[in-house]
Amino acid sequence: MQIKLLFFAQMREAAGAGERTVVVESPITVGECVRGVLAQPEFTKVRDLPFRYAINDEFVGSEQAVEDGSVLAILPPVAGG
Amino acid sequence: MRLTRDRIDPSVFLAVQPAPDCGASAAFLGWVRDHHQGRAVIRIQYECYEALAEKELDRIALEVKQKYFCGTVRILHRIGTIEVGEAAVAIWVSSAHRDESFKACREAIERIKTSVPIWKHEFYQDGSSEWVLCAHPHEVIA
Numbered sequence: 001m002q003i004k005l006l007f008f009a010q011m012r013e014a015a016g017a018g019e020r021t022v023v024v025e026s027p028i029t030v031g032e033c034v035r036g037v038l039a040q041p042e043f044t045k046v047r048d049l050p051f052r053y054a055i056n057d058e059f060v061g062s063e064q065a066v067e068d069g070s071v072l073a074i075l076p077p078v079a080g081g
Numbered sequence: 082m083r084l085t086r087d088r089i090d091p092s093v094f095l096a097v098q099p100a101p102d103c104g105a106s107a108a109f110l111g112w113v114r115d116h117h118q119g120r121a122v123i124r125i126q127y128e129c130y131e132a133l134a135e136k137e138l139d140r141i142a143l144e145v146k147q148k149y150f151c152g153t154v155r156i157l158h159r160i161g162t163i164e165v166g167e168a169a170v171a172i173w174v175s176s177a178h179r180d181e182s183f184k185a186c187r188e189a190i191e192r193i194k195t196s197v198p199i200w201k202h203e204f205y206q207d208g209s210s211e212w213v214l215c216a217h218p219h220e221v222i223a
Contacts, residue, residue: 009128009200010212049214054198057132073130073198079213080127080134080158080199081111081170081190 001026001068005037006054010046010076024066030055031062034074049076083138084131086161089168094157099175103152107182109190111170113163117213121206122165129160130198137197141189149185151176156189160199 002023007015024033030053038047053060054073066072091110099106113125142154152175159169170193174185201213 006130008130008198009202012128052198054130054133057136059133059137073133075130075198076200076212077214078196078198079194079201080129080197081194 003066004071006071006073008075010049011074014043014046026068028066029062030060030064030066030072033066033072037074046076051075083135083156084129084158084160089157089159089171091168091171094171095173097173100152102177103175104177105179105182106173106175107186109172109186110168113165113167113169115165117203122203123206124162124164124204126162126202127160128200128202133198141192145185145189149176149181151181151185154185154189158193158199
């Protein structure tokens, strides 16, 4: 199945773009999907950050199942305010 | 609307009259300062996951309002490039009594700092720049 990844801040810089479309095996959880993404060499410097995740603009946990066509955001530590 | 790319004008944001049943209001303004951990800051840039940030700011405003029985909770967070001396975030709350307003204002800004998907990129006088990392209860995949 195909999903879209969203990258921000350090992740966007590492990815070289704010989004990326990837094909993954189904079924798959957020955690499994993220592990696969972070294993790519361009993410070496950022892969140990404490991430949060969102699917289709809602926070989710790492055990959440990823559906075909989902938009998965991998969120590094925030610093608003 | 909780996010803006325009300059926040405190005199406009704070020009609010509380409802008649509110005897207190409190405000918090966060400003871009010219130093961070001993380094001279010249400006910051806030990157934002806007769709989720709007939802999270809505959630914070609603939950704080309910928890402290506030009349109103207003939050406005600036994103994009912000110069030193400009406001980055503004919060205004009203409630029947002062204790609730103070507490609501404090809780709102603390929650914004830890959960709203906004990232701060600081630019320094020496030409360098850095993403500011905050300590958050984020999940780590083992």
